[in-house]
Amino acid sequence: MTQTHSTKRRSANGVKALILVSALALTACTNPDRFGGSDAGAMGAGAGANGGIIAGSANDPTSVAYFNQTIGDRVLFLVDQSTLNDNGRAVLAQQAQWLLANPGYTAIIEGHADEQGTREYNLALGSRRAAAVQDYLISQGINPSRLKPITYGKERPIEVCSSEACYAQNRRAVTVLAAGAGVS
Amino acid sequence: MTRFSGLAKTCAATFLVGLLSLGAFTSAAAQDTGPLRIDITQGVIEPLPVAVPDFIAQSAQAAEFAKQISDVIAADLVGTGLFREVPESAYISNVTSFDSPVQYADWKAINVQGLVTGAVSVDAAGNLSVKFRVFDVFSDGPLGEGLQLGGSTSSWRRIAHKVADVVYSRITGEGAYFDSRVVFVSESGSKQARKKRLAVMDYDGANLQYLTDDASIVLAPRFSPTGDRVLYTSYESGFPQIMMLDVGTVTRRQLPVPTESMSFAPRFSPDGNSVVYSVSTGANTDLYRMDIASGQVARLTNTPAIETAPSFSPDGSKIVFESDRSGTQQLYMMSASGGDAQRISFGDGRYGTPVWSPRGDLIAFTKQANGRFHIGVMRTDGSEERLLTASFLDEGPTWAPNGRVVMFTRETQGASGESALYSVDISGRNLRRLPTNSGASDPAWSPLLK
Numbered sequence A: 001m002t003q004t005h006s007t008k009r010r011s012a013n014g015v016k017a018l019i020l021v022s023a024l025a026l027t028a029c030t031n032p033d034r035f036g037g038s039d040a041g042a043m044g045a046g047a048g049a050n051g052g053i054i055a056g057s058a059n060d061p062t063s064v065a066y067f068n069q070t071i072g073d074r075v076l077f078l079v080d081q082s083t084l085n086d087n088g089r090a091v092l093a094q095q096a097q098w099l100l101a102n103p104g105y106t107a108i109i110e111g112h113a114d115e116q117g118t119r120e121y122n123l124a125l126g127s128r129r130a131a132a133v134q135d136y137l138i139s140q141g142i143n144p145s146r147l148k149p150i151t152y153g154k155e156r157p158i159e160v161c162s163s164e165a166c167y168a169q170n171r172r173a174v175t176v177l178a179a180g181a182g183v184s
Numbered sequence B: 001m002t003r004f005s006g007l008a009k010t011c012a013a014t015f016l017v018g019l020l021s022l023g024a025f026t027s028a029a030a031q032d033t034g035p036l037r038i039d040i041t042q043g044v045i046e047p048l049p050v051a052v053p054d055f056i057a058q059s060a061q062a063a064e065f066a067k068q069i070s071d072v073i074a075a076d077l078v079g080t081g082l083f084r085e086v087p088e089s090a091y092i093s094n095v096t097s098f099d100s101p102v103q104y105a106d107w108k109a110i111n112v113q114g115l116v117t118g119a120v121s122v123d124a125a126g127n128l129s130v131k132f133r134v135f136d137v138f139s140d141g142p143l144g145e146g147l148q149l150g151g152s153t154s155s156w157r158r159i160a161h162k163v164a165d166v167v168y169s170r171i172t173g174e175g176a177y178f179d180s181r182v183v184f185v186s187e188s189g190s191k192q193a194r195k196k197r198l199a200v201m202d203y204d205g206a207n208l209q210y211l212t213d214d215a216s217i218v219l220a221p222r223f224s225p226t227g228d229r230v231l232y233t234s235y236e237s238g239f240p241q242i243m244m245l246d247v248g249t250v251t252r253r254q255l256p257v258p259t260e261s262m263s264f265a266p267r268f269s270p271d272g273n274s275v276v277y278s279v280s281t282g283a284n285t286d287l288y289r290m291d292i293a294s295g296q297v298a299r300l301t302n303t304p305a306i307e308t309a310p311s312f313s314p315d316g317s318k319i320v321f322e323s324d325r326s327g328t329q330q331l332y333m334m335s336a337s338g339g340d341a342q343r344i345s346f347g348d349g350r351y352g353t354p355v356w357s358p359r360g361d362l363i364a365f366t367k368q369a370n371g372r373f374h375i376g377v378m379r380t381d382g383s384e385e386r387l388l389t390a391s392f393l394d395e396g397p398t399w400a401p402n403g404r405v406v407m408f409t410r411e412t413q414g415a416s417g418e419s420a421l422y423s424v425d426i427s428g429r430n431l432r433r434l435p436t437n438s439g440a441s442d443p444a445w446s447p448l449l450k
Helices: A001-011 A013-017 A023-028 A038-047 A064-072 A086-101 A118-140 A163-171 B002-011 B058-080 B102-109 B151-170
Strands: A074-075 A107-112 A148-151 A174-180 B016-019 B048-051 B083-087 B116-121 B127-136 B145-152 B181-188 B197-203 B219-224 B229-236 B239-244 B251-254 B264-266 B274-282 B284-291 B297-299 B307-312 B319-325 B330-335 B341-343 B348-358 B362-368 B372-379 B394-399 B407-409 B419-425 B439-445
Touching: A038 B394, A064 A086, A074 A086, A086 A118, A107 A118, A118 A148, A118 A174, A118 B219, A118 B264, A118 B284, A118 B307, A118 B348, A148 B116, A148 B219, A148 B264, B058 B116, B058 B151, B127 B151, B145 B151, B151 B297, B181 B419, B197 B229, B219 B264, B229 B264, B239 B264, B251 B264, B264 B307, B274 B297, B274 B307, B274 B407, B284 B307, B297 B419, B307 B372, B330 B348, B348 B394, B362 B394, B372 B394, B372 B407, B394 B439, B407 B439
Parallel strands: A107 A148, B048 B083, B048 B116, B219 B439, B307 B348
Antiparallel strands: A074 A174, A107 A174, B016 B145, B116 B127, B127 B145, B181 B197, B181 B439, B219 B229, B229 B239, B239 B251, B264 B274, B274 B284, B284 B297, B307 B319, B319 B330, B330 B341, B348 B362, B362 B372, B394 B407, B407 B419, B419 B439
């Protein structure tokens, strides 16, 4: 999903940009989309020094970058829905595995809505989406005390066009990691 | 006159209001039922021509205020869409003295139907005094009695709004609304990271004041019934929580809602003593009511559906709100103590953000249908639905104090989309954008100021 977003952005810059794709892969994909993330500190905490793998990079399975990019930090929803699809459940199952393997992290789960809806309703809809992710992660064995939901309603879109291509990316729940023993 | 005594009572704290003892003019008063009358409910196609000659400055210090005050009065009247100002260049006779007789023929000749004359003075202590009269030109007589309003020079705009309110009420028979304020969310920055802060301004955009900074998201402010406090939703704690702000001191505190939950969509009860709001717990969002003084909370709804955007009836006995318990967002009505609710919206599409008119007769709402958003009004039983606007995104109506105009947020589409405040009258006419110096959303109209 992040991939799609990045590709689209590059293509807007023309063919020349494609040459840069591999070089940009690491830097451009440090999840610029996420709202409310604070992975700068978390990054170091999870980094391990394995031979051949750059610590903290998306190749390092213990890294936040791996969680955000290789597994995927978000799941998407249909219009006015909060039901997880097969792809979403697969992503969340991997998120759960990562969280079980990396007990030093907690997560805030952000629920978001697209702009097609009234403000208050979208806040409630964002809560539903965050809860859908939270419930699934708990069902996979994650301690509820490590997860805290928050709704942003339609306040923080990542894509700004007013058509389905953008709306589909905005109807999301994002698992935002933080280093720490528990979410207060 | 009841209207006069009412005004005198409500203005006592800040303003001095007095009848002018003007002999012949006052004895010819009580022309309220004369022919100069606008019926708002019929919708006005042809605005009524009025003249508001510059008020007479009765002292040197009054000169700067006299013209400004008459300009604000004219702007208030014209802004309703019900009146048209006949420009000074068309005048045949100039008003040079407040007490000289009105030359009705001269005003009739240029088709002026309503005439507002006034005089402004400033005393040695810096107190501003404005006296004025309203004339029904075609009846050759005054419309009601002359009035005098007073206050500090810094409150000149409020005094002008009060004069315009009297003129408006005498001609339309409707309640006043110009002497009011609007609290809203001032917006800046990109669409992905919109910065939001609370601001308050006069209903016409003047006297802007910020109430919060833009460090965290703030949403949907709501005035208390006396306009002294504002409830809103803030992300200051990192999570959406309800804050209550004292407008006078600009100090705020969080309502004692349990911090493990997310709370939003607050609104005051008509007595100002309690707050109704939504709490999201897990996937569920229900309505709660809190007594502000004691912090005691009562749960009003208990369904697995979304219940939000509650609004009290003016008598405090009922609450209208939105719920998707039927599968889509619709409007419901229940007792203010909770319990069973009756659905009142049955048209195509989704209905949200219901707001009860201060007059009690109508409910304004947001409707989504066929990819468009509308602001609409319906009777409190859901009948006589009438859509007032249509655009890419209109939402969140708020009522003028007289229940005859609604203000709302209109957002344009796309990456450069921006929010602005608009108003429209309940006949669907006179759609206007309010002047704001940046993007603006979530307006809430105050009651008439005291």
